Amino acid sequence: KNQVEQSPQSLIILEGKNCTLQCNYTVSPFSNLRWYKQDTGRGPVSLTIMTFSENTKSNGRYTATLDADTKQSSLHITASQLSDSASYICVVSDSGGGADGLTFGKGTHLIIQP
Amino acid sequence: NAGVTQTPKFQVLKTGQSMTLQCAQDMNHEYMSWYRQDPGMGLRLIHYSVGAGITDQGEVPNGYNVSRSTTEDFPLRLLSAAPSQTSVYFCASSYFADQPQHFGDGTRLSIL
Numbered sequence: 001k002n003q004v005e006q007s008p009q010s011l012i013i014l015e016g017k018n019c020t021l022q023c024n025y026t027v028s029p030f031s032n033l034r035w036y037k038q039d040t041g042r043g044p045v046s047l048t049i050m051t052f053s054e055n056t057k058s059n060g061r062y063t064a065t066l067d068a069d070t071k072q073s074s075l076h077i078t079a080s081q082l083s084d085s086a087s088y089i090c091v092v093s094d095s096g097g098g099a100d101g102l103t104f105g106k107g108t109h110l111i112i113q114p
Numbered sequence: 115n116a117g118v119t120q121t122p123k124f125q126v127l128k129t130g131q132s133m134t135l136q137c138a139q140d141m142n143h144e145y146m147s148w149y150r151q152d153p154g155m156g157l158r159l160i161h162y163s164v165g166a167g168i169t170d171q172g173e174v175p176n177g178y179n180v181s182r183s184t185t186e187d188f189p190l191r192l193l194s195a196a197p198s199q200t201s202v203y204f205c206a207s208s209y210f211a212d213q214p215q216h217f218g219d220g221t222r223l224s225i226l
Contacts, residue, residue, distance in 0.1 A: 004156070034214055043118070043204050043217030044157075089156070098164065098211045099147040100172060104156035 002027040004105035006090050012111045017080055021108045023073040023090035031093040031101070035064050035075050038087045038107070047075070047088075077110075085112045116140050120205050120218035127195045127225050135190040135221050137205030145208045146188040147172070147215065148180065150201040157204065163188055164211070195225045 007022045025033070032051045036044035048057045048064040050073070057064050061078045077084055090105040121136045139146065147162040159172030161180040169180050177199060179191040188207075192199060202222050206215035 031212055036214075041219070043206075043219045045217070046214035049214050093212060096211075099145065099159055099162040099206075099215075100170070102159070104158075106154065106156045 002092070002094065002103040004090055004092050004103045006088075006105040006108050008108060009106070010109040010111070012113060013080055015080055015082060015112050015114050019077050019080060019110065021075045021077075021088050021090075021110070023075070023105060025071050025073070025090070025092045025103070027071075027092040027094055027103050029095040030068060030071075031095045033064075033066055033073050034091040034093070035062070035073075036089040036091060038089060040086070044089055080112045082112050082114060084110060086110060118205055118207055118216050118218035120203075120221050122221060123219070124222045125224070127192075127223065129195060129197060129225060131195050133192050133195070135192075135203055135205075135223070137188045137190065137218060138186050139188075139205075139207040139216070140186065141207065141209070141216065142185060143207035143209050143216070144185065145211055145215075146182070147206045148178070148188070148190045149204045149206065150174065151204060151220070152201050160190065160203075192223075197225045199223065200225045 004025045034049045035047040038044040050066045063076045066073045087107040089107045094101040118139045144165045148160040149157040163169045163182040205218045208215045
């Protein structure tokens with residue numbers, strides 16, 4: 001069965017510090033990996049999408065990495081801000097590409113303290 | 115540009131009642147999906163559609179019905195509400211199948 005595991009479950013850091021969130025997956029075959037940010041009480045918003053050939057992709061202070069050989073991804077947040085407090089969800093798509101081919105992680109709950 | 119709009123935002127139902135959760139998108143997206151989000155679990159797919167007139171079941175379809183008569187709208191119907199259906203429901207859409215989805219802000223549903 002396809003699985004996406006995220007770690008840590010929750011994380012608290014001080015404003016201005018950096019942090020890295022992890023995503024390990026066993027989805028096969030692989031099409032792409034997506035990171036979403038979900039603010040409390042809101043729907044998820046796409047941060048990045050990475051295909052097999054992409055190792056790194058940035059979106060402002062967010063940088064995602066992908067190692068398709070070890071089936072691992074990370075999301076690095078630089079110089080954290082209070083607005084980064086949210087849940088971050090890793091989603092992996094199989095080669096089918098449709099909604100039924102998406103496997104969602106449970107998310108990492110990130111709290112930025114002033 | 116409204117994106118994906120879900121109504122209502124909150125709803126309380128009694129066991130056995132029925133209701134329809136509304137979802138509308140103004141981006142001309144072909145692909146639309148319904149998910150439920152429960153504490154400690156990832157988003158789970160209920161039903162999805164690849165275009166007007168075409169729907170299919172996801173991982174947890176029991177107790178729910180959908181229809182897709184237009185590209186814009188994808189309502190989710192609870193036939194006879196049960197406490198196990200207490201959850202936050204999200205609608206999502208995308209133009210292509212293998213593209214990040216746009217999500218609505220959810221409907222928070224409590225079944226008493």
